[in-house]
Amino acid sequence: MKLHEIGEFGYIDRIAKRFEDMSSPGFLGIGDDCAIIPCNDSEDYVITTDLLIEDIHFLKDRITPVELGHKALAVNLSDIAAMGAKPVGSFLSVGIPAETKVEYLDDVMLGYHNLSRKYNVPLLGGDTTKSKEYLTINVGVVGKCLKGSARLRSMAQEDDVVCVTGFLGDSSGGLEVLLHQLPETKDNLHLVRCHHLPEPHVNEGLWLAKHSVIHAMIDVSDGISSDLLHILKASRKSALIDIDKIPVSETLRKVALSQDWDLERLITAGGEDYVLLVTLEANSFKEINTGYKAAFGKDLYQIGNIIAGESCIKWIRNNDEIVLHQIGFNHFNKA
Amino acid sequence: MKLHEIGEFGYIDRIAKRFEDMSSPGFLGIGDDCAIIPCNDSEDYVITTDLLIEDIHFLKDRITPVELGHKALAVNLSDIAAMGAKPVGSFLSVGIPAETKVEYLDDVMLGYHNLSRKYNVPLLGGDTTKSKEYLTINVGVVGKCLKGSARLRSMAQEDDVVCVTGFLGDSSGGLEVLLHQLPETKDNLHLVRCHHLPEPHVNEGLWLAKHSVIHAMIDVSDGISSDLLHILKASRKSALIDIDKIPVSETLRKVALSQDWDLERLITAGGEDYVLLVTLEANSFKEINTGYKAAFGKDLYQIGNIIAGESCIKWIRNNDEIVLHQIGFNHFNKA
Numbered sequence: 001m002k003l004h005e006i007g008e009f010g011y012i013d014r015i016a017k018r019f020e021d022m023s024s025p026g027f028l029g030i031g032d033d034c035a036i037i038p039c040n041d042s043e044d045y046v047i048t049t050d051l052l053i054e055d056i057h058f059l060k061d062r063i064t065p066v067e068l069g070h071k072a073l074a075v076n077l078s079d080i081a082a083m084g085a086k087p088v089g090s091f092l093s094v095g096i097p098a099e100t101k102v103e104y105l106d107d108v109m110l111g112y113h114n115l116s117r118k119y120n121v122p123l124l125g126g127d128t129t130k131s132k133e134y135l136t137i138n139v140g141v142v143g144k145c146l147k148g149s150a151r152l153r154s155m156a157q158e159d160d161v162v163c164v165t166g167f168l169g170d171s172s173g174g175l176e177v178l179l180h181q182l183p184e185t186k187d188n189l190h191l192v193r194c195h196h197l198p199e200p201h202v203n204e205g206l207w208l209a210k211h212s213v214i215h216a217m218i219d220v221s222d223g224i225s226s227d228l229l230h231i232l233k234a235s236r237k238s239a240l241i242d243i244d245k246i247p248v249s250e251t252l253r254k255v256a257l258s259q260d261w262d263l264e265r266l267i268t269a270g271g272e273d274y275v276l277l278v279t280l281e282a283n284s285f286k287e288i289n290t291g292y293k294a295a296f297g298k299d300l301y302q303i304g305n306i307i308a309g310e311s312c313i314k315w316i317r318n319n320d321e322i323v324l325h326q327i328g329f330n331h332f333n334k335a
Numbered sequence: 336m337k338l339h340e341i342g343e344f345g346y347i348d349r350i351a352k353r354f355e356d357m358s359s360p361g362f363l364g365i366g367d368d369c370a371i372i373p374c375n376d377s378e379d380y381v382i383t384t385d386l387l388i389e390d391i392h393f394l395k396d397r398i399t400p401v402e403l404g405h406k407a408l409a410v411n412l413s414d415i416a417a418m419g420a421k422p423v424g425s426f427l428s429v430g431i432p433a434e435t436k437v438e439y440l441d442d443v444m445l446g447y448h449n450l451s452r453k454y455n456v457p458l459l460g461g462d463t464t465k466s467k468e469y470l471t472i473n474v475g476v477v478g479k480c481l482k483g484s485a486r487l488r489s490m491a492q493e494d495d496v497v498c499v500t501g502f503l504g505d506s507s508g509g510l511e512v513l514l515h516q517l518p519e520t521k522d523n524l525h526l527v528r529c530h531h532l533p534e535p536h537v538n539e540g541l542w543l544a545k546h547s548v549i550h551a552m553i554d555v556s557d558g559i560s561s562d563l564l565h566i567l568k569a570s571r572k573s574a575l576i577d578i579d580k581i582p583v584s585e586t587l588r589k590v591a592l593s594q595d596w597d598l599e600r601l602i603t604a605g606g607e608d609y610v611l612l613v614t615l616e617a618n619s620f621k622e623i624n625t626g627y628k629a630a631f632g633k634d635l636y637q638i639g640n641i642i643a644g645e646s647c648i649k650w651i652r653n654n655d656e657i658v659l660h661q662i663g664f665n666h667f668n669k670a
Contacts, residue, residue, distance in 0.1 A: 001437040008463055011440070015427075015458070018448050022457040027424060035459035037424060037477060040375035049460065049475060051428035055467045089362060089372060092350075093386035093473050096667075102336040105346070113353050122357040123350070124370035125384065128343055130666045131469075132390045138428050138462075138473035140384060142372060331465045332431075 003332040011332065031234065032152050033082040033218060039144065045088075046143045046150055048079035054134035062178050065104050067196040068137075069111030075221065076141040077119060077200035078274040082219040083150045084209020085143030087202065089124040090116065093138040095131030108137075119202050149209055151217035151278075156235035160215055160279035160306040165204045166298075167249040168224060169256075169263065170194035172270025176261060187251045198274040205276055207295055213284035218277050223269040224303075225324065227277055228313055238309030242316040243268065247301040268315070268324060279306055338667040346667065366569065367487050368417040368553060374479065380423075381478045381485055383414035389469035397513050400439050402531040403472075404446030410556065411476040412454060412535035413609040417554040418485045419544020420478030422537065424459040425451065428473040430466030443472075454537050484544055486552035491570035495550055495614035495641040500539045501633075502584040503559060504591075504598065505529035507605025511596060522586045533609040540611055542630055548619035553612050558604040559638075560659065562612055563648055573644030577651040578603065582636040603650070603659060614641055 003011060016030040023029065026038035034046035052072050054060055063071070073090060080087045092112070096105065116123060121141065174195030177188045201219070208214045216231045224241070232239055246267045256263040280288060282305070289300045304316075315324045338346060351365040358364065361373035369381035387407050389395055398406070408425060415422045427447070431440065451458060456476065509530030512523045536554070543549045551566045559576070567574055581602045591598040615623060617640070624635045639651075650659045 003431065003433070003435060003437060003440075006437060011437070011463055014437075014441070015444055015461075015463075018444055019451070019458045022451065022455065024423065024457055027457065027459065029424075029457055029459045030461070035424070035426070037380070037459070045372070045380070047426065047460065047475075047477070049426045049428050049462055049473070051430055051462045051464050051471065051473055053430045053464065053466050053471060056430070056465050088359065089364075089370065091370070091382065091384045091475060093384050095386055095388045095391070095471070096338065098338070098667075100338060102338060102341060102346070102349075105338075106349070109350055109353055116354070116357065120357065122359055122362065122364055123354045124362065124364045124372070125382065126350075126365070127384055127386045127473075128346055128350075128666060129386050129388065130391050131388050134467055134469065136386065136388060136430070136471055138384070138386055140382075140426060140475050142382070331463060332433075 008331040033079040034085070034143065036150055042147055043144055044147050044150060046080060046083045046085045046145060047140065048076050049138060049140040050075050052137045054136065060135065063196050065107035066111035069108040070115050070197055072137045072139050073112050073115045074198050074200045075274065076139045077121070077202055078198070078219040078221070080141050080143035081200050081202045081205030082217045082276055083143060083145060084205050084217060085145035085150060086206055087119055087121040087141050087143045089142045090121050091124060091140040092126035094126070095129050095136035097131050097133055097135060100135065145209065151209055151214065153216055153218055153231045153234035156216040156231050156237050156279040156306045158237060158306055158308055159282050161282045161285050161302050162228070162239055162241065162304045162306060163278045163280065163300040163302050164220065164224070164247065164275050165201050165278065165300060166273065166275035167247050167252070168220065168273050168275065169252050169267035169270045170249050171198060171272040172266045173252045173255060173261070187255050190251050191255060195272060198272060200274055201276050204296060207292065208276070208278060211288060213281040213288060214278060216279045220271070220273045220275050220277050222271045224277060225268045225313060226330070229311065231277070231279065232311040232313065236310065237306045238312045238314065239304055239306050240314045240316060241304035244317060245301070245303045343666040368414040369420070369478065371485055377482055378479055379482050379485060381415060381418045381420045381480060382475065383411050384473060384475040385411050387472045389471065395470065398531050400442035401446035404443040405450050405532055407472045407474050408447050408450045409533050409535045410609065411474045412456070412537055413533070413554040413556070415476050415478035416535050416537045416540030417552045417611055418478060418480060419540050419552060420480035420485060421541055422454055422456045422476050422478045424477045425456050426459060426475040427461035429461070430464050430471035432466050432468055432470060435470065480544065486544055486549065488551055488553055488566045488569035491551035491566050491572050491614040491641050493572060493641055493643055494617050496617045496620050496637050497563070497574055497576065497639040497641060498613045498615065498635040498637050499555065499559070499582065499610050500536050500613065500635060501608065501610035502582050502587070503555065503608050503610065504587050504602035504605045505584050506533060506607040507601045508587045508590060508596070522590050525586050526590060530607060533607065535609055536611050539631060542627065543611070543613060546623060548616040548623060549613060551614045555606070555608045555610050555612050557606045557665070559612060560603045560648060561665070564646065566612070566614065567646040567648065571645065572641050573647040573649065574639055574641050575649045575651060576639035579652060580636070580638045
């Protein structure tokens, strides 16, 4: 059987099923942004890990080593943020092709270290090995949160509003710029920067998790059509999303128009924005948003609602319900 | 600058130096078999991670997928064992080339699952992505131990005896069999089995860590000449090792003789045996060994002593001190 026949998530389900016979009290395993490991009476640890491989996740001649180091850590910090936890340490495994210069690796570590310092996350360990051909980076991050406060995908409730903590589509716009080698205009470079230097919403996640009216959280890594579906499946709910309410940067709007890009596809199915997708009690939205705005100088963007139903996203455009066929990123889609 | 100019451990020192400006109380970072993360008043967590890349760490046409799954987890459990900790959960990242069959991956997970069950270590999370060409596996394992009981490389004391918990050289003998495609005799297959299906000394590590006379521990992954040196550097001691006392299996002795292998090189510099290298109070050795033998039906093999001096191994053969030039495995040695 070929992998694309079952897809990335089918394969993960297959692994999870095999391990159903093993579990430990207080532990949460496969199926959320992070696993949970009990710490003490008042705290839990959360752990996530992400693998980046050259020519799959990045092109060495398009991303600078400093950006690569930043991004490798950022995507993991984003998973910690999605649990509402505080990152406390990271682990880095690197597989290095023989011809790689030490100076290149130093720059990777410079980007990694800069972001580590920003969120005060020490590097605690890892592994360094040779790689045959492709630079390979696996990062793991450990976070900490109050016991029971981690936000799970399964926590969405009917009538919750669905919000995101930032613009969608900029990162996949940046990828389009790179893939089509568009000229280095200010706008194009901004989008590429969003793709290469995503800012994990660690502080936003910590702030949100302090409020009990915040229910489910996930980070947008594969596009909301895919990531929201994870919440809906885990929570056994559906959602109504108003495409016109999805926050889009002026830059993306402008470049998409000039390049004749399918903007709707970029903002619903484009991945790697690493903003948080959050569901919260509808009648608390206004109060939460006021506090959030005071803390971060920006709005929580309300894009829809959780409704009853079995794991389906209903999309609204111009007040009409429409059917979208695009799906988010999946590593084993047929090319 | 090229990587082989500074070597694997020079590169790790370079990374560790960059992160010297960050640390957290109760945490132990880079520099031991595992990092330590404080848990509660009476316990600590330890964490390790290892990256395996096709054609660097394994050849897909020589190792079966079931063996590969076993080995990927075993090498990490061995690091947990070297801390004297109990493994409590694992994380698995896999980078998968497009043409890989689901059945192959199922077999990898079968081997991984079998070993997970043996030591009751649930799989808690991970990442699955595409890989361009080489199957790539990163495993992380979390273990738990009594606070302050983790055995560090820095704990060796002068006059300690140095012991190992099993035969050395069998695994690198197995690698020789594979590389030279020797015939599938019973003896050759046994050595290959030692190379592909190492048994992590988890229970041995747990038993040893219960005794305060056990000082430093490390697992033998790169060969004792390299791994013992890690203990000596961290403890600022030297060691006197009697080559004639290194335990060698009858099988390896026989095959090495018939193939004219340099047996001394295999047992001092050959890696991947994943036995534990332990230092303990000399006058407790007899009592410890009696208890160890009762628990495991085998001896602790005493191979030498810790002596004063700055991080140097003195080798004895036939009661004469000799100089050995071989060094253990290092990923960035010049080919």
